[in-house]
Amino acid sequence: MAVYAVLKNLDDWCDQRVSSGVDFMITKHTTIKKELKNRGEDTIYSKRYGTSWEDHDAFQELYSCYCGDIRGKFKTGVVCPRCHDRVKYTGNDVNTTGWLRIEGSKIFHPNLYAYLESIIGKDEIANIIKSPMADINGHIVMPTTGYHKIGMSEFVKRWKEILEYYVKKKPNKKHLFEHVIKNKDMLLTSSIPVFSLIMRPIHASNAIFSSPANTIYNVLSKDVREFNSKKFMTFLEKEDKLEEIQLYFNQIYGYCLKSIAQKEGHIRSSMMGARFNSSTRTVIVPLDDGCDIDEIELPYLAFLEVYKLEIIGFLKSTRNIRHNEALRIWKDATFEFSQEVYNIIMSMIKNTEGGVKYVINRNPSIRYGSILLMRVRFVEPNIDNYVMKIPLQVLAFLNADFDGDALNGISIKSKDILEALEVNNPKYAMVISRNNGLLSADAFLIKDQVTILSDLCNLPYRIARQRKKLRMEEKR
Structure with missing residues (x-):
């Protein structure tokens, strides 16, 4: 199943989810210290996100009926007279979102604001959204030429005119302008999503430790509340407040991107940068014995590690022994060379349909060819051998050489993933260049x-x- 990020009309999304009872509106502003004592329902720290250990009624709502009127594990099975649903374990839903709503004004969706910045220029757009000047009598003075200091409200009204002006000066930005026009229904919003507190935790012991997202949301909550509640706020004060809301909305969007995508983000640090089962890291040496471009030779211990489950399963079925006994034989083979286990290894290499496939990779994994699907052709019967042999022809793909470079190795268990990785097989996918259809210099x-x-x-x-x-x- 593929997962894609899509643009949404935030106002429509907010109305839809709030009206269905999934999400809620944030109408009150408070501080972390106050919330730790007694969390409210309509703040950025709302109990509707889910409770934590610090709450006096921690985790009560993990057991509830559909409407939430009846809660608590001790009421499991009780039928709610309102929604007619039985109380059951529901868990915390990280998709639950709170919403801040700017009344009577709009700002830009932060994703599309980044496109505006790219078209107009970061410094230029910062000058545009600054509040206009006032004369000595307090009257607003709009610029007669250009767009500097027209303010957020005017920029929201005239965004298309302004973009067309800058695209004429920068024709190479036309494709970005077309993207904004294509998504113009999502460009403006008065709704700001506040994602689950589970993903921006707060820990309180001797001191309070909070996610950076809470600092940003705290300012946004305060600004939106002030903008909505101060009826006698001057035009310039409102413009200043809208500018600040826009910039902090951009900040929370940037924080989310950084948390997911960059080097310290979740994908690279917790998924790609995490430990893998059935994986090794071995120093490479040349394999120059008339091999195919997709063949490798693994050291004995490396094969034992990455194909541990298969070897144990083979021992159980052939010797009719229990799992613990098979595990003991495998473990003994990691300390002292076992001819029996080695015979199983060679049997796997010889009899596996399509060969024993093995993925090799050299960081960083951004270059085409840095991940290769190879086939194990031999394992040397030597427990003291710690190097993996690879063909000379794949060095260029990996940007590696034989001066002590080490490669990551992973054995793939899923047939679906193996089929997907066939595009990384150097023999069938990389000998011919994908750029010009000729023989690839990297594979030569x-x-x-x-x-x-x-x-x-x-x-x-x-x-x-x-x-x-x-x-x-x-x-x-």
Whole structure:
């Protein structure tokens, strides 16, 4: 199943989810210290997100009916007279979202605001959204030329006109302008989503430790409440407040992107950068024994580790023994070479349909060819061997060499994933360049091989010259 990020009309999304009872509106502003004593229902720290250990009624709502009127584990099975649903375990839903609503004004969706920044320029757009000037009598003075200091409200009204002006000056930004126009229904919003407190935790002991997102949301909550509640706020004060709300909304969007995508983000640090089962890291040396471009040789201990479950399963079925006994045999084989286990290894290599597939990878995994699907052709019967042998032809793909470089290795258990990874097989997917349809230089001979071939081709000529020279010397 593929997962894609999509743009949404935040106002429509807010109305839909709040009216269905899934989400809620945030109408009150408070501080962390106050909320730790008694969490409210309509704040950015609302109990509707789910409780924590610090709450006096911690985790009560994990057991509830559909409408939430009846809660608590001790009421499990009780039928709610309102929604007619039985109380059962529901858990905390991280999709529950609170919403801040700006009354009477709109700002830009932060994703599309980034496109506006790219078209107009970061410094330029910062000057545009600054509040306009006022004369000595307090009257608003709008610029007669250009768009500097027209304020947020005017920018929201004239965004298309302003973008067209800057696209004429920067024709190379036309595709960004077209993207904004295509998504113009999502461009403006008065609704700001406040994601689950489970993903921005607060820990209180001797001191309070809070997610950086809470600091940003705290300012947004305060600004939106002030904007909505101060009826006698001047026009310039409102413009200043809208500018601040926009910039902090951009900040929370940037925080989310950083938390997911960048080096310290969740995907790279907790998923790609986390430990993998059935994986190894081994130093590489050349495999130069007439091998195919997709063949490798693994060390004995590495194969034992990554195919542990398969070896144990083979022992259980062939010897009719229990799992614990098979596990003991496998573990003993990791300390002392076992011919029996080695025979199983070679049987797997010989009899597995399509061969034993193995993924090798060299960080960073951003270059095409940095992840390769290989086939194990042999395991040396030597427990003291710790190196993996790979063909010379894949060095360029991995941007590696034989001066002590180490590669990551993963054995893939899922047939679906193996099929998906066939596009990373160097033999079938990388010998022909995907750029021009010609023979890929990366898969061709390396410089050392070309030098040796050149010497071999010239060897008969050099021998003939040497013999001719010797004969001439003999005649003299």
